[in-house]
Amino acid sequence: MKKYDYLIVGSGLFGAVFAHEVAAKGKHCLVVERRAHAGGNIYCQNREGINIHFYGGHIFHTSDRSVWEYVNQFAEFNHYINSPLANYKGKLYNLPFNMNTFYEMWGVTTPKEAVERIAAQRSIITHEPRNLEEQAISLVGMDIYEKLIKGYTEKQWGRKCTELPAFIIKRLPVRYTYDNNYFNDRYQGVPIGGYNILINHLLEGIEVRLDCDFNQDQTAWKSMADKIVYTGTIDEYFDYGLGELEYRGLRFETERYEIDNYQGVAAVNYTDSETPYTRIIEHKHFEFGTQPVTYITKEYPAVWKRGDEAYYPINNTKNQKLYQQYLMKAKQEQNLIFGGRLGEYKYYDMDKVIQSALRLAEKELC
Incomplete structure (x- = not known):
C-alpha cells in the first residue's frame, strides 16, 4: 500500500x-x-x-x-x-479604455463623440484581420492601438504585432462611461x-x-x-x-524608496516601445498602506528558456x-x-x- x-x-x-x-x-x-x-x-x-x-x-x-x-x-x-494607468511617453491615460481615456486622447466629452472617433479609425480595416495589429485597429482604431497597445504588446510577446495572430486579441474592453474599474466582475x-x-x-x-x-x-x-x-x-x-512548448518569461527588479508614495497607484503600464519594462507595481497601494517607505517592482518581459519560470503560454x-x-x-x-x-x-x-x-x-x- x-x-x-x-x-x-x-x-x-x-x-x-x-x-x-x-x-x-x-x-x-x-x-x-x-x-x-x-x-x-x-x-x-x-x-x-x-x-x-x-x-x-x-x-x-x-x-x-x-x-x-x-x-x-x-x-x-x-x-x-484595480484602476491602472498607462504611461505613453510621459502622458498618462486611464485604463481600461473608457471616457476618461478618450477625453485624455482626443478631448471628447460625450459617448457619441467617442463612438464616432473610434468608428472612423476602425473603418480603415475593410477585410478580415490577418494579424494582431489589424485586429486591434479594427476594434479600437489607430490612435489607441499605436499609443496604448502596440509597444506594450510587442514588448510582452517579443515580436511585432504584425507577426502575432489576430486571435490573441479577439476583443478589447471599450466603455463609453467614466469608469476606471479595470474588471467587470x-x-x-x-x-x-x-x-x-x-x-x-x-x-x-x-x-x-x-x-x-x-x-x-x-x-x-x-x-x-x-x-x-x-x-x-x-x-x-x-x-x-x-x-x-513556448512561453514568455518575466524578470523583476524591486526597489526601495525612502518616500511614502512613489506613483500614487498600484500599477502603471508603460506602453511605449522605448521603455524596457512593461509596468511598475507599487505594492503598498494594494492594501492602502501608510508606511513611511515604499517598494516598487519593474516588470521586464524576458525570453524564456528551459529552467526559467514559465509565465505566459x-x-x-x-x-x-x-x-x-x-x-x-x-x-x-x-x-x-x-x-x-x-x-x-x-x-x-x-x-x-x-x-x-x-x-x-x-x-x-x-
Missing part, C-alpha cells in the same frame, strides 16, 4: 485548493514544491510591513459568488479596485495581509515539502502515492520528448498542436492528472484556477 492517496506537484492555487478539498474528506496528501516557498506565483514577501507580490501584481476578481465565498473562508479580502479585492495567508490556510495540516523537484526522480515520487496531480509544465513532465497554432500531442501522451498514463495554467498550457485567472481545482476534487471524491 502506498503512503499517500495523492501526491500534488506544485503548491500554487490549483494544487493548494485541490489538496485542501481532498484532505478535508480524509485523503492523505503530500504536496511537493520546487521553489523554497509555497504559493506559486501569488507568493508575497513582507518587507517593512508591505506585502510585495513577488511574481507580479495579483488582484483577485470574480463574478462567481461561490468562489468569492470560498476564498473568504481562508483570508479576509479588502475592497481594492462583481467581486474584487486583495487578501488583507497578503496571499500567503490564503495559501497557508489552504495547506494547513497538509504535508508540504519545499525545494523538491519532482522531475529529478519521478519514479521515486510516483512510488509514494496512488495518484499524481501535476501542475508543472506538461512538456517538462515528459522530458520535452515531443519538443518544447504562447498560444499560437504551432504550440497548440504540440500541446495536443502532449495531451494524447498524458491520456496514456495511469493515475496521472494535469491541472493549472502550466499543466493545461493556458492562461487562467485565479478564480478560474479555483473553479477547475474544485471540479477536479469533486470528480475525484464522488
Whole structure:
C-alpha cells in the first residue's frame, strides 16, 4: 500500500485548493514544491510591513459568488479596485479604455463623440484581420492601438504585432462611461495581509515539502502515492520528448524608496516601445498602506528558456498542436492528472484556477 492517496506537484492555487478539498474528506496528501516557498506565483514577501507580490501584481476578481465565498473562508479580502494607468511617453491615460481615456486622447466629452472617433479609425480595416495589429485597429482604431497597445504588446510577446495572430486579441474592453474599474466582475479585492495567508490556510495540516523537484526522480515520487496531480509544465513532465512548448518569461527588479508614495497607484503600464519594462507595481497601494517607505517592482518581459519560470503560454497554432500531442501522451498514463495554467498550457485567472481545482476534487471524491 502506498503512503499517500495523492501526491500534488506544485503548491500554487490549483494544487493548494485541490489538496485542501481532498484532505478535508480524509485523503492523505503530500504536496511537493520546487521553489523554497509555497504559493506559486501569488507568493508575497513582507518587507517593512508591505506585502510585495513577488511574481507580479495579483488582484483577485470574480463574478462567481461561490468562489468569492470560498476564498473568504481562508483570508479576509479588502475592497481594492484595480484602476491602472498607462504611461505613453510621459502622458498618462486611464485604463481600461473608457471616457476618461478618450477625453485624455482626443478631448471628447460625450459617448457619441467617442463612438464616432473610434468608428472612423476602425473603418480603415475593410477585410478580415490577418494579424494582431489589424485586429486591434479594427476594434479600437489607430490612435489607441499605436499609443496604448502596440509597444506594450510587442514588448510582452517579443515580436511585432504584425507577426502575432489576430486571435490573441479577439476583443478589447471599450466603455463609453467614466469608469476606471479595470474588471467587470462583481467581486474584487486583495487578501488583507497578503496571499500567503490564503495559501497557508489552504495547506494547513497538509504535508508540504519545499525545494523538491519532482522531475529529478519521478519514479521515486510516483512510488509514494496512488495518484499524481501535476501542475508543472506538461512538456517538462515528459522530458520535452515531443519538443518544447513556448512561453514568455518575466524578470523583476524591486526597489526601495525612502518616500511614502512613489506613483500614487498600484500599477502603471508603460506602453511605449522605448521603455524596457512593461509596468511598475507599487505594492503598498494594494492594501492602502501608510508606511513611511515604499517598494516598487519593474516588470521586464524576458525570453524564456528551459529552467526559467514559465509565465505566459504562447498560444499560437504551432504550440497548440504540440500541446495536443502532449495531451494524447498524458491520456496514456495511469493515475496521472494535469491541472493549472502550466499543466493545461493556458492562461487562467485565479478564480478560474479555483473553479477547475474544485471540479477536479469533486470528480475525484464522488
